[in-house]
Amino acid sequence: MALKSYKPTSPARRGLVLVDRSSLWKGKPVKALTEGKSKTGGRNNKGHVTSRGIGGGHKQKYRIMDFKRRKWDVAATVERIEYDPNRTAFIALIKYDDGEQSYILAPQRLAVGDKVIAGEKTDVKPGNAMLLSQMPVGTICHNIEMKPGKGGQIARSAGTYVQLVGRDRGMVIVRLNSGEQRYIHGTCMGTVGAVSNPDNSNQTLAKAGRNRWAGKRPLTRGVAKNPVDHPHGGGEGRTSGGRHPVTPWGKPTKGARTRKNKQTDRMIIRSRHAKKKR
Template sequence: MKHFKPITPSLRHLVQLDRSCLSKEKPIKQRSLLIGKKRNSGRNHQGVITVRRIGGGHKQLYRKIDFKKVATQPQNEYSVIRIEYDPNRTAFLALLQHLETHKLTYILAPEGTKIGDTLTFYHPDVTSSSLDFSIGSSIPLKFIPVGTQVHNVELKPKKGSQIIRAAGTSALIIQKEIQLIPNGPTYCQLRLPSGQLRAFLDTCMASIGTVSNSDHHKIVIGKAGRNRWLGNRPKVRGVAMNPVDHPHGGGEGKSSGGRPSVTYKGLPAKGKPTRSKSKSTRLILSKAKSLSS
């Protein structure tokens, strides 16, 4: 982390990441790696704001991440060329090159990955003979030992990694060879970063280790303008609005709202589950527990 000499008020509390280990070169302009990114300011295709408090910010280019890690052979080896910063996500990126085809690809950099390291991606149908369990390797869950930390986990086989992709996060393999129904498919039990226990099909792919940039939570923005550079607009409290704008608005003086916290649409804002019921909810074996407990 970088702390600054407080020669201005905004520098007094500013804490930024030390990016000396990251590449200072510009990203490679290949269609398979880099595409333009249009800012929609939280609006949908009809121009209606669906996500509030988004707008402005610096121009960004989107790095195309290989979340599927498509393996054409049972074992594919890649060499780490550089570690890069990504403005679109909290984790760092690793630019890889296939040792045989020399094809370039981006992945989320695991914690501890260095330039020159070799990462191995396995095919989902690989057998268990002589697998490499080093950090960054992508392996089906059924072959990973219990007690291993993993990230970039698939929710469905061959769909691509969907969860545990934020900086510094990882899941812990608790149990294997679980059958939720008799003579059914086998599952692996993982403890997610939230503390929730969830079952995954043991054919789902996962990467060994923890996502990079574990110090991301220590960043201190320092001033309001830096938030605007990131594309974050100000947040206005409902009790400060008029009754026409928010259910908490209006009142004489500083009122407290007079009702349980709701959104500007009148929906409960605190304490009510918002997950839609689906078949996937049966895979949740226990609810998330607070870290304090």
């Protein structure tokens, strides 16, 4: 997908750069594969804001996605590539030979009419899903499971991918986009190819309203608040917020490492912070 820039016919158009979605399906999604999605405004069942910066936005329908790809050895044809308001990637509607329809994440270079299949071992072709232990070393893949049968959790956002770099005693070694290298069990599923819409990060929205349409409210800087509202707040004149930046709840932020998960530490071979240590 290419980027589309606009002529500055108004202040909102000046500098506007969006992804060209003219080749996507222009109709509605399959009704049987959608369900209602109610907005929370970031509030819990007591009405208290538990997630800041959420509110408003355009009404959305949730597309039911197949992240598991456990319908093995049944070929499917790509019916169309669609826009999904719930994620940055595009999605593909596939129709199995037995007539069942499903939505999957659309990888790059997947076109309408292509055949895709999931199984224990399949051809290394974009859209095909198989066990990680059966993938050749060096394969680019996405929608990676972390637990067998749970469904893909890693590399689902637009343009992301994981590279399989080795095998070791029933496990595979993968390199993530962040630079982290880690073990994943070989019986987990993965889909060949990188996720579609790699230009998503190159968009320029040009006005605050476009973020409001996406349901994002403005966030106030901590240094602009009062001491009662934020650890960075208060002070005479303009202050920097102190030597150690923290969240509103006092946890270190902006680069400070707060990860504490001893159960999965042994799965990480090389940390994503390894370059920064040197």
